[in-house]
Amino acid sequence: VNRIKAIVYGVGAMGRLMTRLMVQKGVDIVGAIDTDPEIVGKDLGAVAGLGRDLNVRVEENAETVLSRRSADIAVVAVASFIEEMQEILAMCATNGKNAISTSEELFYSWTSSPDLTSELDEIAKRNGVSITGCGYQDAYWVNLISVLSGTSHTIDSVVGTGMWNVDDYGPMVAKDAHVGETTDEFLTFIKEQGWPPSFGRNSLESLIADLGLSVAEMQEGTEPETADVDLRCESLDMTVPAGRVIGYTDVVDIRTHQGPTFTMRMIGRLLREGESDINEWIIHGEPEIQLRNEKVQTRTTTCTQMVNRIPDVIAAEPGYVTVERLPKLKYRAYPLHWYLRP
Amino acid sequence: VNRIKAIVYGVGAMGRLMTRLMVQKGVDIVGAIDTDPEIVGKDLGAVAGLGRDLNVRVEENAETVLSRRSADIAVVAVASFIEEMQEILAMCATNGKNAISTSEELFYSWTSSPDLTSELDEIAKRNGVSITGCGYQDAYWVNLISVLSGTSHTIDSVVGTGMWNVDDYGPMVAKDAHVGETTDEFLTFIKEQGWPPSFGRNSLESLIADLGLSVAEMQEGTEPETADVDLRCESLDMTVPAGRVIGYTDVVDIRTHQGPTFTMRMIGRLLREGESDINEWIIHGEPEIQLRNEKVQTRTTTCTQMVNRIPDVIAAEPGYVTVERLPKLKYRAYPLHWYLRP
Numbered sequence: 001v002n003r004i005k006a007i008v009y010g011v012g013a014m015g016r017l018m019t020r021l022m023v024q025k026g027v028d029i030v031g032a033i034d035t036d037p038e039i040v041g042k043d044l045g046a047v048a049g050l051g052r053d054l055n056v057r058v059e060e061n062a063e064t065v066l067s068r069r070s071a072d073i074a075v076v077a078v079a080s081f082i083e084e085m086q087e088i089l090a091m092c093a094t095n096g097k098n099a100i101s102t103s104e105e106l107f108y109s110w111t112s113s114p115d116l117t118s119e120l121d122e123i124a125k126r127n128g129v130s131i132t133g134c135g136y137q138d139a140y141w142v143n144l145i146s147v148l149s150g151t152s153h154t155i156d157s158v159v160g161t162g163m164w165n166v167d168d169y170g171p172m173v174a175k176d177a178h179v180g181e182t183t184d185e186f187l188t189f190i191k192e193q194g195w196p197p198s199f200g201r202n203s204l205e206s207l208i209a210d211l212g213l214s215v216a217e218m219q220e221g222t223e224p225e226t227a228d229v230d231l232r233c234e235s236l237d238m239t240v241p242a243g244r245v246i247g248y249t250d251v252v253d254i255r256t257h258q259g260p261t262f263t264m265r266m267i268g269r270l271l272r273e274g275e276s277d278i279n280e281w282i283i284h285g286e287p288e289i290q291l292r293n294e295k296v297q298t299r300t301t302t303c304t305q306m307v308n309r310i311p312d313v314i315a316a317e318p319g320y321v322t323v324e325r326l327p328k329l330k331y332r333a334y335p336l337h338w339y340l341r342p
Numbered sequence: 343v344n345r346i347k348a349i350v351y352g353v354g355a356m357g358r359l360m361t362r363l364m365v366q367k368g369v370d371i372v373g374a375i376d377t378d379p380e381i382v383g384k385d386l387g388a389v390a391g392l393g394r395d396l397n398v399r400v401e402e403n404a405e406t407v408l409s410r411r412s413a414d415i416a417v418v419a420v421a422s423f424i425e426e427m428q429e430i431l432a433m434c435a436t437n438g439k440n441a442i443s444t445s446e447e448l449f450y451s452w453t454s455s456p457d458l459t460s461e462l463d464e465i466a467k468r469n470g471v472s473i474t475g476c477g478y479q480d481a482y483w484v485n486l487i488s489v490l491s492g493t494s495h496t497i498d499s500v501v502g503t504g505m506w507n508v509d510d511y512g513p514m515v516a517k518d519a520h521v522g523e524t525t526d527e528f529l530t531f532i533k534e535q536g537w538p539p540s541f542g543r544n545s546l547e548s549l550i551a552d553l554g555l556s557v558a559e560m561q562e563g564t565e566p567e568t569a570d571v572d573l574r575c576e577s578l579d580m581t582v583p584a585g586r587v588i589g590y591t592d593v594v595d596i597r598t599h600q601g602p603t604f605t606m607r608m609i610g611r612l613l614r615e616g617e618s619d620i621n622e623w624i625i626h627g628e629p630e631i632q633l634r635n636e637k638v639q640t641r642t643t644t645c646t647q648m649v650n651r652i653p654d655v656i657a658a659e660p661g662y663v664t665v666e667r668l669p670k671l672k673y674r675a676y677p678l679h680w681y682l683r684p
């Protein structure tokens with residue numbers, strides 16, 4: 001089995017980190033695509049901070065890179081919604097490249113965007129390649145919970161809570177979370193402008209599919225989060241007074257035809273002293289079961305899982321393949337091509 | 343696919359609970375084996391507290407039950423060490439029954455008892471059946487950690503801590519833990535009588551195999567646990583004075599050829615007010631990763647996992663098959679035979 005060849009599609013923070021991880025796991029990077037004029041034309045090794053050149057220049061024209069380079073997979077970190085990803089992934093497929101993407105919707109988009117997903121699935125099948133959405137959710141919101149459920153006799157409900165620091169991702173994200181506004185302003189905004197669907201939904205649907213259950217009914221909602229003390233927001237360089245918005249909670253509730261209900265609460269807000277990103281799940285039923293990950297490194301583990309999944313995506317049957325249909329996620333002690341069957 | 347037929351081999355606390363779980367998951371119990379004169383001759387449904395008869399009498403003669411009943415699997419809860427289990431499991435195999443066992447050593451006995459294990463493997467293969475050791479360890483000490491490791495880029499060390507209440511299993515177990523003795527008495531006992539090997543070792547070896555690593559070196563040790571306050575031991579009906587032994591910690595350290603080290607600390611002791619059985623793992627490396635299960639129900643989840651694994655063991659290739667070679671453990675929403683392929 002030869003070493004794996006990969007194209008990095010999207011050389012932002014994620015693409016840069018994944019570049020290092022892949023290089024360290026014996027993947028040959030053969031192309032890099034980004035439109036940011038700051039980095040176009042520069043060597044990927046320099047952009048990714050590797051301290052050495054990779055002899056791969058960041059190029060603007062995706063079609064050129066994808067059509068002229070021989071590669072096993074495109075590692076795509078560009079956008080969250082399938083609507084923005086459709087053209088990119090179709091281009092990967094028509095150029096014979098498998099693709100793994102950080103797109104949160106693509107994690108399980110069969111019902112959130114059925115037409116686009118079916119179309120993508122067909123394009124992938126026609127070209128004999130696979131397309132997978134992956135990231136933090138793979139282990140922390142699907143596979144750990146799925147294994148945990150294997151210790152259940154009966155399940156009444158599954159309740160997951162993910163909390164992340166809205167101050168970790170720069171001023172745009174903090175602003176989008178309405179940090180510093182009044183709750184009235186927040187609620188008026190939602191009423192007038194709407195609110196993007198929660199990606200918790202896509203993870204829950206993958207988990208539900210993994211357990212062989214099916215969705216009967218779904219509800220989504222969003223609430224502002226406030227604190228009873230002043231909290232500092234570094235990315236907006238402001239102190240948020242007690243009572244003002246420090247973020248929000250997206251809640252998704254799903255009832256399955258088989259009975260068990262699934263709830264996912266995603267809390268993105270400023271953290272208090274001593275708090276950290278957490279991932280917590282409770283399975284109510286016989287018996288009651290708890291799991292908690294503290295100090296989770298959401299961004300880093302998104303990249304590590306994307307990279308560890310590369311051999312699974314290359315080996316997957318053609319089509320749009322969601323993670324619950326891939327083999328068990330696990331550590332890659334060896335160069336990634338060792339995990340491909342000859 | 344027909345309903346699964348099972349024989350309950352060992353009708354103690356575990357066998358009784360598993361009987362209820364199996365009946366509720368659509369398994370037909372066709373035989374029950376135990377030598378306890380208190381229950382021999384009684385109906386399994388009554389013994390298991392189901393409130394109704396199962397029309398299955400508890401019988402003493404294992405050979406008779408195994409040879410005369412048609413069954414897919416024997417669900418065995420008899421003893422911990424392979425030495426005590428060898429004859430029982432061989433009898434299941436020669437009578438054409440797959441077997442799943444609570445034996446802790448059998449969870450991964452390839453190196454702790456290589457000869458007996460190879461022998462058992464051959465007997466199983468010769469008879470076209472599979473033998474698996476299963477229990478609490480499956481999810482909580484192997485598969486959750488294995489999935490978690492899939493979010494690692496590099497692993498330096500894996501450290502697991504399991505704590506269980508030594509007061510939960512009757513006076514024998516508390517006595518075997520030397521509860522109430524002085525630390526001198528405890529250490530003298532170990533020096534003179536030795537101490538049974540820790541089953542943490544067998545779990546770690548399964549986990550290490552699952553990650554594609556191999557054992558270079560192993561060390562085991564045992565230390566007494568004490569408290570700085572008086573603690574009540576219900577099963578021995580005594581109050582243990584501060585400074586006396588309240589249990590012990592078994593530690594297993596394994597170094598792999600590939601670098602990562604694995605440590606398992608199993609703490610069996612009296613719990614203080616507010617403490618519960620816990621399962622906690624830390625993976626040191628890039629990044630650092632934590633997982634914690636609180637209030638784990640060790641006994642119940644041993645039984646739930648044994649039962650959920652039944653279709654996997656029936657479908658497994660012939661031989662001694664450890665859990666890391668089985669499909670991902672998961673919840674069984676439907677009667678168990680639905681999970682067998684036609």
